[in-house]
Each structure stands twice: as C-alpha cells, then as structure tokens.
Amino acid sequence: MAPEKGEWRLIDRIRARTRLDPAAVPIGPGDDMALVDLGESGCLITTDTLLEGTHFDLAEATPRQVGYKALAVSLSDAAAMAAEPVCAVAWVGLPETRDMAFAEDLCLGLSDAAARFACPVVGGDVTSWRHPLAIGTSLVARPSGVVPVRRSGARPGDLLLVTGTLGGSVLGRHLDFVPRVKEARLLARAAALHAMIDLSDGLSTDLGHVARESGVAAEIEAAAIPVSADAEQLAEIDGRSPLDHALNDGEDFELLLAVGPEDGRRLIRAGLLGDLRLTCIGRITEGAGVTIIGVGGHRRPLEPRGYEHFRGDGGASA
Template sequence: MIGEFDLIKKLIPLLPINEATRIGAGDDCSVLELGIPDRQLIFKTDAVVENVHFTREASWERIGSKAISRCLSDMAAMAGNPISALITLGIPQDFLEEDVLKIYEGLIRRAKTFGVSISGGETVKVEKSVFLSVSMVGWIRKNRLCLRSHVQPGDALFVTGELGGSILGKHLDFVPRVKEAQWLAEHFDIHAMIDLSDGLSGDLRRLIEASGIGVHLLKESIPVSKEAKLLAKERGTHPLNHALNDGEDFELLFAIAPNKSVSVLDAWKETFPGLRLSCIGKAVKEPGVRILSRKNMFLSENANEGILGDNGYDHFK
C-alpha cells in the first residue's frame, strides 16, 4: 500500500518546472505567471471516485455538485476567482445517459452559482467504478497570494464554520467558501490559508510543514459541529475527535497577525452573520501541535500520540 504523503514527497522534487511556474505541486492550486497585468493564473484538478469519495446512495446531482465544489474550495483556499472548468467523467459500459445528465445537472447548477463556465470535457469508458475529475482555472491578485507556507510565529489561527461529521451529508452539499475567502484577502493581510479537506489535524500538519512552525490549539475554541456530536453519540467516540480528524469539512483555515484578530472577527460578523468564525489557537516557533484547555492545561505533547489520533484522512491508509 502506498502512503499518499510519502509518494508526494518523492515525486515533487522530480517534477519539471519552467519560468511560468511560480508555485508548483504542494499548495492548494498551482500558480502560473502568464503575463496577465497584476494577476496570476491558478490551476487545479480534483477527482472523486465511486466507493472512495461517494457511493450510489447519493443522487448523481449531489455527486456532480460535490466534484466541482471540491475544486472551487481549493480556489477559495488561495482567495482565487474561479473562471472555467473542464469535466472528465469515467463511466462503465452499462451507465445510463440520464444519469450522465443528472451528474451534469449538479455540475452545472454549482458552476452557475459561482459564475464559472464549463468549457469542455470528455466522457470515457471505465471497467467498474465511476470517476469524476474537475479541472479548473482562475486568477488571483499578484500582491495577495495566500499560500500555506507564510504562517508567522504569533499569528492567530482562524477557522470558518463548524467541523466534523461531514459524512452525514455536508461532504456532498457543502458550499465552497469562495466569496468569504475573496472578502478576507481584500480586507485583511492574510498570511496563509488552506481549505480543510483532510481534517483539521491533517491540514494543520500541512500548514505546519509548509511554514516551519508549530501550533497551540485552544480545545474549547474548536467549533464542533452538531453532526460531530451526533456521530460521537452513535459511535461512542469523542465529538472533538471528529472535529479534529474527520475529512471533507471544506472550511477555511487561515493565519493573520494577532493584532488583527478582533477586527477580522467584528467585520466578519457584520458581513457573514450566518457563518461562524472561530479563533482556534496560535502559531508558535516550537514544532508540533499542542492542544491546551482554557486553563492552559497541557493535554497532548505530540499530535501523533495525543488526542489528534492520526494525521487526518489519507486516501491510501
């Protein structure tokens, strides 16, 4: 079995780059310099596979919507403006045309909501499991690059929405935080941003590795969703574990200078009254993730051994 993180580490140094490639593999999107005044191109692809990312219990419309929303969420993580998508659909021989049209209904509805064109694609035959891959281009402002690698020690860490239990439905119906991310980048100096696709613990690890910092999380500040609580009750687990480790929240995690914490919270509440924004902790110089309770009680020294459990959702483990 192949570990996804290990494979990426082996592959990245081998990949060819050229002078147009500003950010290659390893961030939410690649960033290309193509001579657009004041702007750079962002480029992303994301695939969902039957029985890995979805089952046929969900409607094909929701599966289509999920596939394009995942790509939109990656564009959001860069405060990007999504422009156009291409669709690759793999279907078995006996797949019904009406189901292809339903998948496209989901894709099209979501694309329209975000002003994105679907400028092409292809349908290919596969032997068994359906797959749906979305490629997307968009643009960002040159002076407002939100990478994973620019967290500063002392930065406040914020997360949008509520975390955990997305398997109960949110993983299909989440709304990518495109306009929220654009608003953040327009009004504040966002040091770093990432979308939560593999669970807070896994994506925090990516942020930490890319920025060479550590993190102190405040246990009581982590926004635990009611779905995380429901799942914990059903399974006899701890709701916080779901908020930390469940995949596919597709919320934003970002870092900002600590003296901007109050103003970002105030302005956020006025602009997005229906969506929670939580300061969940701060970046520190010492590596690793520590979870502190409100009384500064030390709970776990090492994310890998403590309450974080594992490193988030890894497709190959």
C-alpha cells in the first residue's frame, strides 16, 4: 500500500543515503533545483512530471495546455532559484489511443512555453503505451549574475513576501499560469533574498518547507493573505472559505520569499513588478513550525494541507 499523503518523504531518504561531494554538488536534493559544478560555471537542474488524472484532466485541458504546463512547472522551479533558464528536454508516455495531432499539440504547448521564456526544448523521448498520458520535462538553468536563492536561508526577523494572489487555480490558472522567472530575477537583483520557493503545493505546505529547511518558525497574518478571485468563486461553490483555498489549494506557482525587513519594505515600495502584487504576509521567527494569526489575534498552528501527491517534499521538483 502506498503510504499516506505526505507521510513519506522520499527525498529525505535519498538525501540520507547519498553522499554528495559539496564541491561538485553545492545544492543537492531538497531545493527547487540542484546546483552542480560544471567546469567554470554552475549548472542548475530540475525535473517535473505531470500525470493524467493527477495533474490534469484531458476532459478539461487541451493537449496544448498540458504541454505548456509541463514546461511551465519546471520554469517555475527556475524562478524559485532566481535562475535563468537555458534549455529543457521533454519526454512523453503517449496513450496508444491518441493520434498524431494530439502529440503535435503537446509539442506546440511545450514550444509556447519554450519561446516565451527563451528556454528551447533541445531533446525528447516519446513512447506510446496503453495507459494514460504522462509527460515530463527536465530543465537546465544558470545563475547568470544572481546567486541561486535557496529554501534554507530564511532568518528570524525576515519578512515573508508573496507575489500575485492565491487559491482556486483549479478553475483554470493551473494550466496557463506565468512562471515568475522575470520577476524573481528582478527581485533578486534588487535585494538579497534570503529564501525563496514557488508555491506549487500550497502556501501552508510550501511555507512549511522553507521553515523546516531554514531551521526557523514562520507566522503569517490571515488578513494579509492575497486571496484570488478564483478562491472566492470556488468558495461559493464548495463552501470552504476563500482563505482555506488560498492557503491550501496549490498550483499557484507564485513566489514566496523571505527577505530582511528593510529590504522587504523597500521591495514593496519600489513596485518592481508592475501590475503584479507583492504582499507582505508575515515574518520569520525563532523556533519551528508555521503559525497563522487570525483577524482577532488568535494564533493557531498552520498544518500543511497543500497538494502533496506522494512525492515527498519536492527535491528538485516543482
């Protein structure tokens, strides 16, 4: 039987078993991308998989959207490290029942994302089989003048900032989101970001990753969370609160960052991201775990309830 959701952290097991030479692999499993030494330059790499029925539903998504999403989730990992995408490779396990036009549409979607983010797909592997669609990408990026931002650098006193609005991505945004590659690099050039992650599993889960990897606690203000219109709409349908959606839905692919208080205030004032919101939602403190502070000041632990599949906590994954 498969372990309970989130219970089993494969990545912890891999990390415990693998002795990586820190000179050759400065950043190993457990961050948004791994960093390896490659001659005179560093090379970042990540891989992501989308499985039909888990990450998309072909009754709802076109193959072109699925292709786009497949590369966009890896681009979002590059954003989380403030890295510059270089190239990607893609693989497809293609249901035998699908025709050539379907496969071409997948490729078109990959090409859409590749062109938009100047990250060419330089190779691939397509195999047909009798089962649902599986598609994945691996992406290579480089630091290009910005030190890769890890999950593990948050410090007590840091402010927590988030881009955009959260929740309800299942209404469609999970298929056409914009990986925050450009925004991440703007922010990282403007201030020393201490930690960053892309919100793939949901704020409650991904903030937990940052706190745990950094060895700190985090507290966020419920009233400060930028709740999306999609979250409001979904709440009307299913009776869960908009805040619950914003905290736990996942696949927002926005950025969560921890930055010193002066820098944080400066970044928000500077308006670097144009129309895209940048919101302070809380702070890093000493300790462990994540706390949410309600409108009336009531504090409660925020459990990770985000989208976790079975995949551990994401080692070099979206």
